[in-house]
Amino acid sequence: MRDGSGRWVWAAAGGLVVAVGTAYFLLPLEGLGKDRSRLGWPLFALCLGLLAALLLRQVRYVVLEKPHTRPGVMIPLLMCLAVLVFSAGYYALAQRPGQFTGLSTRVDALYFTVVTLATVGYGDITPSGQEARLVAVAQILYTFIFLTAAATALSRRLHAVVAARDRRTPPS
Template sequence: MVVAYFLLPLDHLGPQRPVVSWTLFALVLTVVALLLLRQVRHVLIDRPDSRPGMVISLLILLSVHIFSATYYALAKQPGEFTGLHTRVDALYFTVVTLATVGYGDITPQGQSARIVTVLQIAYSFVFLTAAATALTQRIRDTVVRRTERDRPG
């Protein structure tokens, strides 16, 4: 996934194709959010044939790369970001925002960049937190079942 992020032709997105860029961002992020919610549902109904550990982890990683790609494309527009010039910068800013660290070396200056940053924070609160909580619950339930099964008696 990381290799794909660095190889995707992201230079064709951004200010020269704003409608395509925003549509693609919204579509892909919506699909990933729906897939995350589906995995959360599988955990809540204790669906035994699902593999939420792998799927949720991949979808969280995909979410990070979607926001990174969006930030990289937005940075092509003058005045949107200070300090964001490369794909590594975009990935770094995404992870720093996700971790709520905010070092301040890269800052969203333009309205579009600030909107996407707010969307990332809200998306993290709602979808990534729900997915991580569901995954933790699934792991906890699995450990309890195995412990009870292996207990002599």
């Protein structure tokens, strides 16, 4: 990482988060909830499946201690993308009458996703329709399985990096 390639990787990851975040606010997601729900659900499942596979790949790299990988960059990036996919799904679903109470904007959807992820549940936005409740359950299970495994692997990797750095540092 001292050769400057680490900065490039972090810049690229940050740029990707900004690009996807911008796309989240600009893409016409409204149509996926009302008019094109048959397109929206497979797209939602495909995105989550792809992110799950990529997260599990990073977890595998950490467990196998595979050299020249960057789970410290990739895992947080993939976790952010998962949040945005769930937010987009909630926003599209909120376009259908009776699915949500209190969710009308993309910021509301992002807020609800983070509140659900953090298991805070303020109660100001509630899934009232069956589909909305199923997606909320899916998010909770996704968090338990994939995001928790990824966060645990990231923690393990950071612990190993710090321990290795401590072993290399000569005593003062």
